Amino acid sequence: xxxxxxxxxxxxxxxxxxxxxxxxxxxxxxxxxxxxxxxxxxxxxxxxxxxxxxxxxxxxxxxxxxxxxxxxxxxxxxxxxxxxxxxxxxxxxxxxxxxxxxxxxxxxxxxxxxxxxxxxxxxxxxxxxxxxxxxxxxxxxxxxxxxxxxxxxxxxxxxxxxxxxxxxxxxxxxxxxxxxxxxxxxxxxxxxxxxxxxxxxxxxxxxxxxxxxxxxxxxxxxxxxxxxxxxxxxxxxxxxxxxxxxxxxxxxxxxxxxxxxxxxxxxxxxxxxxxxxxxxxxxxxxxxxxxxxxxxxxxxxxxxxxxxxxxxxxxxxxxxxxxxxxxx
Amino acid sequence: xxxxxxxxxxxxxxxxxxxxxxxxxxxxxxxxxxxxxxxxxxxxxxxxxxxxxxxxxxxxxxxxxxxxxxxxxxxxxxxxxxxxxxxxxxxxxxxxxxxxxxxxxxxxxxxxxxxxxxxxxxxxxxxxxxxxxxxxxxxxxxxxxxxxxxxxxxxxxxxxxxxxxxxxxxxxxxxxxxxxxxxxxxxxxxxxxxxxxxxxxxxxxxxxxxxxxxxxxxxxxxxxxxxxxxxxxxxxxxxxxxxxxxxxxxxxxxxxxxxxxxxxxxxxxxxxxxxxxxxxxxxxxxxxxxxxxxxxxxxxxxxxxxxxxxxxxxxxxxxxxxxxx
Numbered sequence: 001x002x003x004x005x006x007x008x009x010x011x012x013x014x015x016x017x018x019x020x021x022x023x024x025x026x027x028x029x030x031x032x033x034x035x036x037x038x039x040x041x042x043x044x045x046x047x048x049x050x051x052x053x054x055x056x057x058x059x060x061x062x063x064x065x066x067x068x069x070x071x072x073x074x075x076x077x078x079x080x081x082x083x084x085x086x087x088x089x090x091x092x093x094x095x096x097x098x099x100x101x102x103x104x105x106x107x108x109x110x111x112x113x114x115x116x117x118x119x120x121x122x123x124x125x126x127x128x129x130x131x132x133x134x135x136x137x138x139x140x141x142x143x144x145x146x147x148x149x150x151x152x153x154x155x156x157x158x159x160x161x162x163x164x165x166x167x168x169x170x171x172x173x174x175x176x177x178x179x180x181x182x183x184x185x186x187x188x189x190x191x192x193x194x195x196x197x198x199x200x201x202x203x204x205x206x207x208x209x210x211x212x213x214x215x216x217x218x219x220x221x222x223x224x225x226x227x228x229x230x231x232x233x234x235x236x237x238x239x240x241x242x243x244x245x246x247x248x249x250x251x252x253x254x255x256x257x258x259x260x261x262x263x264x265x266x267x268x269x270x271x272x273x274x275x276x277x278x279x280x281x282x283x284x285x286x287x288x289x290x291x292x293x294x295x296x297x298x299x300x301x302x303x304x305x306x307x308x309x310x311x312x313x314x315x316x317x318x319x320x321x322x323x324x325x326x327x328x
Numbered sequence: 329x330x331x332x333x334x335x336x337x338x339x340x341x342x343x344x345x346x347x348x349x350x351x352x353x354x355x356x357x358x359x360x361x362x363x364x365x366x367x368x369x370x371x372x373x374x375x376x377x378x379x380x381x382x383x384x385x386x387x388x389x390x391x392x393x394x395x396x397x398x399x400x401x402x403x404x405x406x407x408x409x410x411x412x413x414x415x416x417x418x419x420x421x422x423x424x425x426x427x428x429x430x431x432x433x434x435x436x437x438x439x440x441x442x443x444x445x446x447x448x449x450x451x452x453x454x455x456x457x458x459x460x461x462x463x464x465x466x467x468x469x470x471x472x473x474x475x476x477x478x479x480x481x482x483x484x485x486x487x488x489x490x491x492x493x494x495x496x497x498x499x500x501x502x503x504x505x506x507x508x509x510x511x512x513x514x515x516x517x518x519x520x521x522x523x524x525x526x527x528x529x530x531x532x533x534x535x536x537x538x539x540x541x542x543x544x545x546x547x548x549x550x551x552x553x554x555x556x557x558x559x560x561x562x563x564x565x566x567x568x569x570x571x572x573x574x575x576x577x578x579x580x581x582x583x584x585x586x587x588x589x590x591x592x593x594x595x596x597x598x599x600x601x602x603x604x605x606x607x608x609x610x611x612x613x614x615x616x617x618x619x620x621x622x623x624x625x626x627x628x629x630x631x632x633x634x635x636x637x638x639x640x641x642x643x644x645x646x647x648x649x650x651x652x653x
Contacts, residue, residue, distance in 0.1 A: 061401070094433050094434040095434045097431060098433060102432045102433070104429075104432075104436055105436070106433070106436040107436075111397075111400055111401075111437075112429065112437075116420050116424050116425070119389070119421060119424065119425050122389050122390045122392070122393020122396075122421065123400070123421075124393075124397060125393060125394045125397055126393060126396055126400070126401070127400060127401045128397070129353075129394055129398050129403075130398045130401040130402060131401075133353065133379060133398075134402075140397075153389045153420075156385070156387035157390055160384065160385060160387055160390035163385060313434075316434075316435065317431050317434060317435035318469055319430075320430070320438065320493035320494050322435065325569065326569055326570060327570045327571075327572045327604075328521045328522070328570065328571045328572060328573055328574075
């Protein structure tokens, strides 16, 4: 494995810390009843989205699931509007019309967070087809959970991507639980994505999703392959969510020793320790931590200050003409 | 002006649009090398090549997902779902994704795509290859719905659908594929959401769609020649946007309304048309608005049974006579 440059490693650390602090703030705001509806946090899984955030180039495209706050930030979408969308404010990324599960920022190449399991794998193919057809050299990355590997759209999307040789990278974040049920209890193979890759003519790639350097390595290789016309890849990244499936879930179904073991493999303190042992100064990392605190605080001020969307928004943008009329 | 089959009109429309816009691409099962199972897309692969006219696996979700992702990033895909019954296996893409993404993203995303599909009965294929399902789509905000009844409309309405920046569900009547009718020369394009008055009349209004249009026209001829009833026939052409104005103007003139639809009874588009007329044109009505539909049953396969199930010319005549005589 090639160790990334110091610059890249600091970028990885910065991105993970920003995601961590953002998600913690989102949880705090939920406890204050300011985040409504549901939310699915990436606490503990940050290294995966961060690696792709660092590897991606301008113009590359991202598709994520309803657990997509971190992936949205990884595209460069600004924190304030992302947080405001969670709060249902008019200064949110989609002015409150999408919510936590549908974060989208087209100008950043964030082509959406999707709340129906499996659908966006097929949609990511379409974006990749466009890049292939127009020879834009864009790479599309599509994140999903382990549970997605058991739905039909997964099979259709991977077959299609392979047959059409599309520049797309599929990333399975295997956090060991489909929702409340262990993925091993509902899957006939040990590694739900990696063990199935060969069925689609793809290489089996299993990586420690809590190791930012390892993630960066496989992300980089898959992106290069796609960009060079080598076709799709599927990566299975092993990770663990620190909390429940959604805000409604205290995750009592997970054995404590398993939780403790994975908390010990938290991607951020682990990486910090590694960077320091490789010669990075504490103070450099502290600056990054502090900058993230400041950014999250500013985003919070921005979001909380946002106005409530006005009802005229209800009738906007059903159609391309901006309206909603269904009759003549 | 040339006589063209409804099936050939499909390829004409796609070719017309692919020639003028390199962003138009076409995908589906057996559509390229085989020219479509109904032979409606013959010649497109030869003219436009395998990058633009592309065969897919039997993967309806993958087909519509690819169309959606391509539309979001600037192409104008046409996706074929071989039989409209198969929309049931990719309904998530239709109902949850394609229809709603522009709205949910506060207008960030464009969705210029067309889903073409062979719809309805007449070929004795039974209940899973013969349904008329345009009413399924009508319930979903964010979808435009087209269903042409003749070759010229296939060309002009499909061209309009391809150029539109919203998703259009394009329902082709498989029983009409072999039917020839006149197609004017030159580039054809029609206004989205505009119904067409095919026969002017003073005594009653008959509103029909797609395969039911020729039957409504024949019924109107019989009503005139045998019963002296002068019926106006409206080809609705689009369910969304719905041309309420044309229907309301006609009912104001005739005082009567009949809708003829291939859908099973409950929640067919005729129910929406009748409810609008009841609410907005009540004082114009001289009799009960009447729906002529398929009974609320799955469509049987045998020719005798299918013929007895779908609205026939005689049933239309009888229903009109019940109210007007």
